[in-house]
Amino acid sequence: MITHEFELKLQAYLDGELPALEAAEVEGWLARDQEGQALLAELRNTTKALSAAGEVEVKLPETREFYWSKIAREIERQDREPAAVAPKLSWFAWVQRHLVPVSGVALLACLLAVMLVHSEKSSSQFGETELASEDMGSYTFRDQQQKMTMVWLYDRNDDSQFTDPTAVASMDQE
Amino acid sequence: MKNFHMLSVPLRSALCLLAVGLLAVSAQAQELKVEAQLIWGTNDPLSPDPNHKPVDADLARQLGKSPYRWKNYFEVNRKIVNVPVGAVKSNVPISDHCKLDIKNLGGNQVEVTLHGNGKRVIKHSESLANGWRLILSGDAKNDTAWLVVIKKLDSKGDKSEKPAILPAPASVLK
Numbered sequence: 001m002i003t004h005e006f007e008l009k010l011q012a013y014l015d016g017e018l019p020a021l022e023a024a025e026v027e028g029w030l031a032r033d034q035e036g037q038a039l040l041a042e043l044r045n046t047t048k049a050l051s052a053a054g055e056v057e058v059k060l061p062e063t064r065e066f067y068w069s070k071i072a073r074e075i076e077r078q079d080r081e082p083a084a085v086a087p088k089l090s091w092f093a094w095v096q097r098h099l100v101p102v103s104g105v106a107l108l109a110c111l112l113a114v115m116l117v118h119s120e121k122s123s124s125q126f127g128e129t130e131l132a133s134e135d136m137g138s139y140t141f142r143d144q145q146q147k148m149t150m151v152w153l154y155d156r157n158d159d160s161q162f163t164d165p166t167a168v169a170s171m172d173q174e
Numbered sequence: 175m176k177n178f179h180m181l182s183v184p185l186r187s188a189l190c191l192l193a194v195g196l197l198a199v200s201a202q203a204q205e206l207k208v209e210a211q212l213i214w215g216t217n218d219p220l221s222p223d224p225n226h227k228p229v230d231a232d233l234a235r236q237l238g239k240s241p242y243r244w245k246n247y248f249e250v251n252r253k254i255v256n257v258p259v260g261a262v263k264s265n266v267p268i269s270d271h272c273k274l275d276i277k278n279l280g281g282n283q284v285e286v287t288l289h290g291n292g293k294r295v296i297k298h299s300e301s302l303a304n305g306w307r308l309i310l311s312g313d314a315k316n317d318t319a320w321l322v323v324i325k326k327l328d329s330k331g332d333k334s335e336k337p338a339i340l341p342a343p344a345s346v347l348k
Contacts, residue, residue, distance in 0.1 A: 127300040127308070138296065146239045147305050151298055153312035 002035055010036065014043050017064045127151075205258040206278045207327040208302070212251040212268045213237075215244035215311075215319040226250055233307075233323065242311060244319060254327065257284075265289075268322060276324070286310070286324055302326035 006029075012018050013026045030036045060067055127149050129138055135157055141150040213229055214221065215237070226248035228234070234247055255263045257278040266274040275287040282303035288295045288310050300308040302325055311321040 127298060130297040132294040132296065136295065141241055143239060146236045148236055148240070148307040148309060149300055150240050150242065150309040150311060151296065152242055153296060153310065 002033075002039060006036070007039065010040055011043060012064055014040065014047065015059075017060065019063065019065075205256050205261075206282065206284065206302070207254065207256050208263075208276055208278075208284060209325055209327050210253045210255070210266060210268055210274055210276070211249055211321075211323040212272070213321040213323055214248045214250050214314070215242075215246070215321060216248070217245045217317065219246060221246075221248040223248075223250075236307065237309075237321070240309075242319065247321070272322070274322070274324075282326060284308070284324070284326075288322065300324075 009018070009022070009026060013023055018026065030040060062070075127140065127142070129140060129151055131138060131153075135155060137154050137156045139152040139154070141152070142148075143150075211229075211233075213233075214226065229237070229247045229249050237243070237247055251268055253266050253268060253274075255266055255276060257263050257276055259278050259280045262275055262277040264275045266276060268274055271291050273289045275285075275289070277285040277287075279285055279299065281301070283299060283301045285297065285299040286308060287297045296310060298308065298310065300306070302308065305325070308324040309321050310324070311319055314320050
């Protein structure tokens with residue numbers, strides 16, 4: 001049975017990339033194995049077909065082992081190097097980087113302020129009065145412009161002129 | 175600052191939001207400095223008590239806009255109390271016969287209970303935000319009136335917050 005590793009080795013043999021010792025091993029194996037010979041013939045036909053179609057054959061400047069060992073060494077070298085230091089940000093990049101959270105916070109602060117002002121306004125519009133006695137009555141006067149709430153208390157049983165707010169207002173002689 | 179930069183943007187945003195929230199909560203949790211004034215309204219040009227002094231022009235103008243108007247207003251007594259959030263300042267003497275309970279409900283809201291001759295007369299809740307005044311009032315002898323004016327003072331200081339403890343005549347409150 002032909003393994004994938006042998007398939008790759010056979011392709012390298014066909015491309016002339018194997019060292020002499022390995023090439024001799026492959027030739028010896030091919031002499032004994034018909035399946036390998038068939039695969040080699042198929043690979044040759046494919047190479048010819050590609051050449052006929054104008055496919056440029058790329059030859060590696062070095063052997064396969066050396067080529068892969070270079071890649072392995074480069075990976076090892078990069079692993080050994082410390083993590084690269086982040087480049088210093090310019091002031092514009094710094095502003096841009098912090099603009100998103102800062103603007104988010106500013107937006108939320110504005111919302112909180114609006115809610116706070118609104119709650120203060122709404123709460124100032126609703127005063128609650130609780131009289132201790134049923135004999136007592138009250139008139140509540142609220143003036144948004146003057147920013148005041150006046151609660152006028154009166155005795156329900158007292159029939160004096162002060163119990164009627166219109167009577168009280170008429171006292172003003174100005 | 176450097177360590178703060180190492181945090182992710184969402185985490186930084188969350189921290190900023192938390193800080194804003196804490197500031198808002200702490201602003202709400204401040205104690206309230208409340209001024210209570212006992213005022214006597216009369217059409218007479220002078221008060222029989224030389225210790226009484228006319229109220230300031232701003233308050234006189236405000237009172238003059240209410241439906242219960244007198245020609246002159248004299249300050250009989252003034253008290254300033256600091257009330258922490260959720261706490262009550264009980265039995266604040268505003269005159270010989272009248273006491274106040276002032277509760278700080280938070281968010282500049284107060285609940286004021288007026289006691290006359292040891293009995294609860296009225297309980298009223300109001301927001302004192304933005305210079306709002308709460309005035310509890312009623313008629314007194316000889317076509318005069320009593321008024322208890324309650325307002326929030328700026329915690330940094332207010333020109334009108336000098337304590338002016340004046341003797342309150344029994345005739346002012348019924």
